[in-house]
Amino acid sequence: MTPNENQGAKGFYKLNWLQRIGFGSGDLAQNLIFQVICTYLLFFYTDIYGLTPSAVAVMFLVGNVANVIWDPIVGTLIDKSNPRYGKYRSYLLYVGIPLSGFAILCFYNGFAPSLIYAYVTYISMQLLYTFINVPYGALNSSLTRDTNEITILTSVRMFMANLGGLAVNSGLPLFIALIAGAPSDSLPKDPSAWFTTMTIYAIVGFCLLAFCFSQCKERVVMDAKATEDVKVSDLWMEFLRNRPLRVLAFFFITAFAMMSVGNAAGAYFMNSNLHGSAQQLSIFMALGSAPAFLFMPLVPWFKRMVGKKNMFYLFLGAAIVGMGMLYFISKMDQPSMMMIYVAQFIKSTGVIVATGYMWALVPEVISYGEYTTGRRISGIVNALTGLFFKAGMTFGSIVGPAVLAYVGAEEGILWLVCVIPAILLALAMFIISRYELTDEVIDDINKKIEERNK
DSSP, rough: HHHHHHHHHTTTOOHHHHHHHHHHHHHHHHHIIIIIHHHHHHHHHIIIIIOOHHHHHHHHHHHHHHHHHHHHHHHHHHHOOTTTOOOOOOOOOOHHHHHHHHHHHHHOOOOTTTTTHHHHHHHHHHHHHHHHHHHHHHHHHHHHHOOHHHHHEEEEHHHHHHHHHHHIIHHHHHHHHHHHHHOOOOOOHHHHHHHHHHHHHHHHHHHHHHHHHHHHHOOOOOHHHHTOOOOOOOOHHHHHOHHHHHHHHHHHHHHHHHHHHHHHHHHHHHIISOOOOHHEEEEEHHHHHHEEEEEGGGGHHHEEEOOOOHHHHHHHHHHHHHHHHHHHHHHHSEEEHHHHHHHHHHHHHHHHHHHHHGGGGGHHHHHHHHHHHHHHHHHHHHHHHHHHHHHHHHHHHHHHHHHHHHHHHOHHHHHIIIHHHHHHHHHHHHHHTTTOOOOOHHHHHHHHHHHHHH
C-alpha cells in the first residue's frame, strides 16, 4: 500500500493541484453567475427592463424570505439523498444546467416590463442557486479530513472566488460595451448586449461547475443508512448541541455584517467625503479585492507560522488598523490619496484573509458534530452557514440607512466605512477567541472517528 493510499484509508487525503483548482473552480463558477445577479440585476430591472425601484425591492425581499425557508429544506434533502454521481457533487451537474438557464432568462428583455416574468425567473434562480451553493459548501468537508489540506483548498477557493468577482465587477461592463459597440466609460443599456453577455458568463460558469464535478472525489461521507432519518429540525438541534458551530455562527454573522456595512458605503466615502474622481474611485474599489491575489495563497504558510487563532488576531487587527487610518486621514484638511490607498490596502488585506479563512472552519464543526452524534450532516451545517450569512447581510442593510439618518451624511459615511466595521471586527476577535477546535484537537477527533468507523 502506498503512503497516499494509507492516508486515504484513514480519511486524511492529500489532493494534487489539479484537484484543488478543480474544487476552487466551483466558487469561480458561482461568482460568474450569481455575482452578476447581485451586482447588476437591480440596474437591469430598473433602467432596461422597466420596473420601478419599489417593485424590485419587494421582489428581492420576497426572494430573501423564500431563501430563508428554503435553505434548511435543501440542507436536509441533500443529507438524506444519495445521487448516483456523488452525494454533493452531483448537484453541480443536475442543478448547474437549470441555474445557468434561469440566470440567462433573468436578463431577457422580451417580456418587459412583465412583473410576473421577473418574479418567476428571479425566484427560480434564487432557489436553484441554494441547491448549488449548499452542496458545494458541503463538498469541501467530503474531500478529506486533513486540516492542512482543507486550509489549502480554502485558500484556492477564495483566490478563485475573488478572480470571479474581478471578472464580474471589472470585466462585465467592458464586455457589454464591446458587444454593444459603445464607449467603455459608460454602461450601455442595449438589452441584447446584456443578454448575450450573461449567456457567455453563464455558459462559462456551467463549464467550470462541470470541471469542478470532474475533479472532486467524495471520500468522507456518511453511510446512506446513517442519514436516512435526517429531518429539518436537526438543523436547530445541531446548532444547540454543537458549541463550536455556535461560535462560528456568531463569527459569520459579525463578519458578514461588517462587510455589508462597509461595502455599501465605499463609493459614498470616496465621492462625498474625499470628492475623488472616477479613476480614484476605481483604484480604491480595486484595492478592496487585490490583496486576495497576494495573500490568500500564503494562508497555509501563515497558519503554520503563527497558528489558527493568532492568524485571525493578526489579520483582524490589521483590518482595524486600516480602518483607523482611513478615519483619521480623511479628517485631514488635505488628505493624501496615496495614504488613503495604503490604508485601504491594509484594511482589505485583513478583511479578505480573515473572512476567507473562516470557511476552513466549517469542515471542522462538521467533524465535531459527527464525533458527538455519529452523523456527518454536512448539508445541514452548510445550510446553517447560509442563514448566518443572510442574518449578517440583513443587519448590515438595516444599519447603513439608520446611521446616515441619525448621524448625517459625511460623518455617517465615516462611521459606516471605519467606526462600526472596526467595532464589529473587535467583537469578531472576541468571538473567535472562544473557538476551541485547535488543529491538534480536530486532528485527534478525526482520527478517533476513523478508528470508530472501522
